[in-house]
Amino acid sequence: MAHRPYYSERGDRIESRAPVEVSRYRGFTRANHWVTAFCLIALALSGLALFDPALYFLTALFGGGQITRWIHPIIGVVLFVSFALMFIQLWRLNMPKPEDTTWVTKIGDVVKGNEDNLPELGKYNAGQKFVFWGMTGLIVVLIVSGVLIWQQVVGHLVSVPVRRVAVLVHALAAVAIILVFIMHVYAAIWTRGTLRAMTRGTVTGGWAWRHHRKWLREIASRDTKGPAE
Amino acid sequence: MNDMANSPTTAVSNPPVQPTEAYFNAGDIVRISATRNVPQPDRQLEKLAKLIDVSKCIGCKACQSACVEWNDTHPEIEENVGVYENPHDLTPNMFTLMRFAEWENPATNDLEWLIRKDGCMHCEDPGCLKACPAPGAIVQYSNGIVDFVKDNCIGCGYCVTGCPFDIPRISQVDHKSYKCTLCSDRVAVGQGPACAKACPTQAIVFGTKADMQAHAETRIEDLKSRGYENAGLYDPAGVGGTHVMYVLHHADKPGIYNELPENPRISPIVEGWKGVTKTAGLAVIGLAAVGATLHGLFSRGNEVEEHDTEAAKTLVVEGRDPDEDPHKGGPA
Ligand code: HEM
Ligand code: SF4
Ligand code: SF4
Ligand code: SF4
Numbered sequence: 350m351a352h353r354p355y356y357s358e359r360g361d362r363i364e365s366r367a368p369v370e371v372s373r374y375r376g377f378t379r380a381n382h383w384v385t386a387f388c389l390i391a392l393a394l395s396g397l398a399l400f401d402p403a404l405y406f407l408t409a410l411f412g413g414g415q416i417t418r419w420i421h422p423i424i425g426v427v428l429f430v431s432f433a434l435m436f437i438q439l440w441r442l443n444m445p446k447p448e449d450t451t452w453v454t455k456i457g458d459v460v461k462g463n464e465d466n467l468p469e470l471g472k473y474n475a476g477q478k479f480v481f482w483g484m485t486g487l488i489v490v491l492i493v494s495g496v497l498i499w500q501q502v503v504g505h506l507v508s509v510p511v512r513r514v515a516v517l518v519h520a521l522a523a524v525a526i527i528l529v530f531i532m533h534v535y536a537a538i539w540t541r542g543t544l545r546a547m548t549r550g551t552v553t554g555g556w557a558w559r560h561h562r563k564w565l566r567e568i569a570s571r572d573t574k575g576p577a578e
Numbered sequence: 579m580n581d582m583a584n585s586p587t588t589a590v591s592n593p594p595v596q597p598t599e600a601y602f603n604a605g606d607i608v609r610i611s612a613t614r615n616v617p618q619p620d621r622q623l624e625k626l627a628k629l630i631d632v633s634k635c636i637g638c639k640a641c642q643s644a645c646v647e648w649n650d651t652h653p654e655i656e657e658n659v660g661v662y663e664n665p666h667d668l669t670p671n672m673f674t675l676m677r678f679a680e681w682e683n684p685a686t687n688d689l690e691w692l693i694r695k696d697g698c699m700h701c702e703d704p705g706c707l708k709a710c711p712a713p714g715a716i717v718q719y720s721n722g723i724v725d726f727v728k729d730n731c732i733g734c735g736y737c738v739t740g741c742p743f744d745i746p747r748i749s750q751v752d753h754k755s756y757k758c759t760l761c762s763d764r765v766a767v768g769q770g771p772a773c774a775k776a777c778p779t780q781a782i783v784f785g786t787k788a789d790m791q792a793h794a795e796t797r798i799e800d801l802k803s804r805g806y807e808n809a810g811l812y813d814p815a816g817v818g819g820t821h822v823m824y825v826l827h828h829a830d831k832p833g834i835y836n837e838l839p840e841n842p843r844i845s846p847i848v849e850g851w852k853g854v855t856k857t858a859g860l861a862v863i864g865l866a867a868v869g870a871t872l873h874g875l876f877s878r879g880n881e882v883e884e885h886d887t888e889a890a891k892t893l894v895v896e897g898r899d900p901d902e903d904p905h906k907g908g909p910a
Contacts, residue, residue, distance in 0.1 A: 369890045399711040399734065401856050402612035414712050414732035415753060462880045500735030500748055510845075512739045517851040524859040528866050535870040541879045554890025555882040558900075569894045 354571070356471030356563040358442065363572045369554025371568060373472075373546040381435050382547055388428035389530060395421040396523050422499045429492045436485060442472040443482065448563075449475040469562040480533045487526040494519035585624045585721065589770020589784035600766035602719060609718040611710035611730075623721035627787035628760065628771060630695050631797055631825040632835065633806070634781035637662065637676055637693040644776030645674050648761065670749035673697055673758040674773060677836035694824070694835040695773070695782070698745045698758035700724050702818030705844040706757075708852055709740025715755075722787065722821035723760045731755050740852075742817060742842040760821065790823060797825045816843030 353359075364370040374382070395417045398407035408417040448468040452459065452475045458466040459476070473481070497507050497515035507515070537543045542556040557565035583598040602623055610616050646653060651671040656664065662678040674697035681690045704724045707716040715730040716737065726737075726746070733753030737746040746755045761771035769775070770784035783793060794811045801809035810829025813819050824838070832838035889900040 363894055366895050368887070369894045399732075401860055402614065402711070402713055403860075405612060405711070405713055408732075414730075418732040418734045419753075464880075498735070498739070500733060500738075501750075501753065504735050504738075504748055509738060509741075509744055512735075513845050513847040513851070516736070516739055517847050517855065520851055520855050520859065524855075524863060527863050531863075531866045531870050535874060538874055539877070539879050541881045553882060553887065554894055555884075555887035558890040558893065559882050559886040565890065565893065566899075569897075572894065 354567055356442070356561075356567045357571075358438075358472070361472070361564070361568050363568060364551050370551045371554060371557045371565065372551045374550050376550065378435070378438055379547055379550055381431060381438070385428060385431045385435055388424050388431060389526070391424050392421060392428060393523070393527050393530070395424070397527075400520065400523070419501065422495055422502070425492060425495050429488060432484065432488050439481060440485075443478045445475075445478065446471060449478065464559055469566075470560065470564070471567075472561055472564045474560070476532075476536060480529055480536075483529040484526065484533075487522050487529065490522040491519060491526065494522065583766065583768030585626070585786070586765055586768050586770050587785045587789065589774035589782070590780075591770075593767070593769055598767045601768065602721060602766055606719045606721070607717045608720045609704075609707055610714055611707045611716040612713040619720060621720070623719065625787040626721045626723070626760075626765065626785070626821060627790040628700075628774060628782060628784045628822045629790040629794055629825065630822065631781045631783070631794075632692065632694055633797070633801055633809075633825060633827045634779045635676075635693045635695065636779055636781075637678065637691075638778060639664070639676050640776045640778055641695060641773035641782060642672070642674055642676060644772040645758070646672070648764070648772035649673060649759070651756075668696065668745065668747050668757075670747045670751075670754075670756040673756065679834060679836050681834050690827075692835050694838060696745075696836070698724065698760070698822065699743055699817070699842075700758075700760050700821035701742070702820065703844065705740035705742050705817070705848060706737035706746055707740075708844060709736040709848055711736055719762070721765075723762045723765065724821075725759050725762050726755055726757060728754050740844065740848050742839060742844060758822075787819075787821065794823065794825050801825070801827055812838070814839075814842045816841050 354361075360372070360375055362372055364372040394407050395411055397404045398411075398417050399405070399421075405414070408414045411417040411420055448470060451468045452470065455467055458464075459474075494515040496503060498512055498519060537547075540560065542553055546552050554565070557568075580597045580599045581594075583601045585601060606619050606621070606623055608616065608618060645651075651673070653665050653669060653671040656666060658664075659666070663675060665672050665675070668675050674695055677694050677696050679692040679694075681692050682688070683690050700722055701724065702722065704716070704718060707718060707724060710716045711734060712730050712732045714727055715732070716724065716726055718724045731754045733748055733755065735746075735748050735755070737755050738744070738748070746757045748755050761769070761773075764771060771782075774782040774784040783790065785793075791811065791813070798809045798811060806827040808830040809825070809827050812824035812826050812829060812832060824835075826832060826835065826838075828834060832840050892898055892900040
């Protein structure tokens with residue numbers, strides 16, 4: 350292929366024509382996503398269990414306080430590795446583009462669902478990019494602060510003043526990432542037809558046209574040039 | 579029926595030969611880690627304190643040995659690396675440690691050997707208890723004793739983060755936190771702590787906090803009469819006072835005694851972490867979760883419309899741009 354596609358990944362393609370379906374994520378990316386999601390939920394639950402006494406009962410999900418304390422940072426490391434893999438696959442199309450600014454200034458139309466007033470977009474809109482970069486930044490903060498307060502592994506190496514700052518930063522970043530997570534799940538459900546991108550791997554042509562028109566156009570133009578079905 | 583022990587007023591008396599009942603128990607707990615609204619006991623026990631007179635200590639470590647013996651701990655045998663401390667630091671098996679400092683007094687040019695018995699201070703406002711996330715892992719009795727309850731400890735190390743004196747140590751064997759108990763098990767049956775009992779110079783004395791403060795006064799007076807004009811009692815107000823206090827010959831400079839903190843208090847970072855971060859954090863998470871759920875249930879959602887599907891068909895199947903042909907789909 351001559352040059353890198355600008356709005357799509359090379360693997361994104363027209364999956365079927367009647368009805369039109371477009372493949373958005375291959376199996377590996379989807380598995381990667383669900384491992385990450387599972388880790389994040391497990392981390393939120395085990396972390397919140399220690400966050401406030403009112404939620405300590407959540408330790409029962411993991412088999413008690415000691416096990417919760419033990420397993421949380423281990424899941425954290427798995428999350429970090431899993432997210433890093435996703436990052437490598439997704440960062441390019443999550444770079445900001447000029448149309449993101451227009452999209453953000455028209456956030457009222459986004460919320461009202463007035464898609465006609467919005468600019469045409471590539472694979473991700475500014476909201477999705479915000480979730481992506483928010484997760485990226487917060488996961489880095491969480492792994493660094495988390496390792497610093499990892500009693501079992503580095504407990505004897507980290508000074509008390511550093512631990513104090515790290516545990517505060519970790520708690521604040523955890524709250525922030527849970528908010529980003531809620532936003533992410535909410536947007537995926539509110540924008541009907543999105544979830545199947547991460548379950549079946551495909552979206553309908555109508556969905557792609559409505560929300561990610563430049564993405565669809567690029568794939569479609571590639572499709573006609575490529576070998577016929 | 580056994581006799582009930584009395585609140586101890588000294589560490590020097592010998593125990594009675596007949597068995598005695600503990601004079602305080604779980605009913606006298608005033609604070610419990612990770613537990614709000616602890617029911618307050620209807621009696622207030624006499625406040626107790628251990629007083630360590632640094633000026634009387636000869637550094638013999640009998641107190642350390644007594645601690646190891648009474649608590650049946652087994653500190654590792656270490657290498658001699660040319661310092662007096664042994665072991666090198668407080669450990670999960672060593673609840674108290676003699677720390678030695680060689681200090682040159684600028685006023686007299688004398689070399690002073692300052693020996694401080696380090697260990698839990700039994701703060702009236704304990705940072706360890708404030709930080710602990712596990713309900714019931716740390717408790718405070720109305721006589722001032724702060725005790726760790728091993729069975730409830732999860733080994734997270736938050737107590738280390740919360741303590742202004744860097745006292746608790748987490749075991750790498752059972753992942754539980756350990757520190758001086760003020761010999762709560764001895765005190766409960768009317769005895770003083772093992773260290774105080776063992777001290778050959780009575781540098782460590784034990785009794786009611788009021789008695790210990792009065793005793794400290796006489797010691798300070800004596801020290802002042804012998805030229806230590808800054809002698810004083812270390813009972814820091816920042817943590818509400820402590821139930822282990824020091825008589826220091828240089829009370830104006832606690833730092834020279836191996837970094838005894840000058841104005842210890844629960845760190846504002848710890849207060850912020852355990853205070854507003856939790857309240858505000860839970861509130862925003864709760865609001866966001868409830869808001870998103872309700873909105874998700876009652877709003878229509880952003881549905882793909884018929885003209886979108888048509889447009890996609892035009893583009894993909896017919897290979898034409900729907901926007902250029904208003905009759906075939908495209909935004910109406
Ligand atoms: C990325 C790697 C992570 C590591 C290495 C890590 C590590 C830790 C550690 C060591 C603790 C102290 C308790 C314990 O020892 O288990 C902790 C607490 C906590 N973690 Fe994490 N964590 C990570 C990610 C996360 C994530 C993604 C979240 C949120 C979704 C989270 C939420 C929390 C919360 C809420 C606490 C309790 C903080 C408090 O008590 O205020 N952690 N974490
Ligand atoms: S290590 Fe144990 S005592 Fe210390 S804060 Fe954690 S649960 Fe509480
Ligand atoms: S000295 Fe540290 S461990 Fe002891 S009661 Fe105070 S805060 Fe807790
Ligand atoms: S037993 Fe008494 S004199 Fe000996 S080291 Fe301990 S406090 Fe000092």
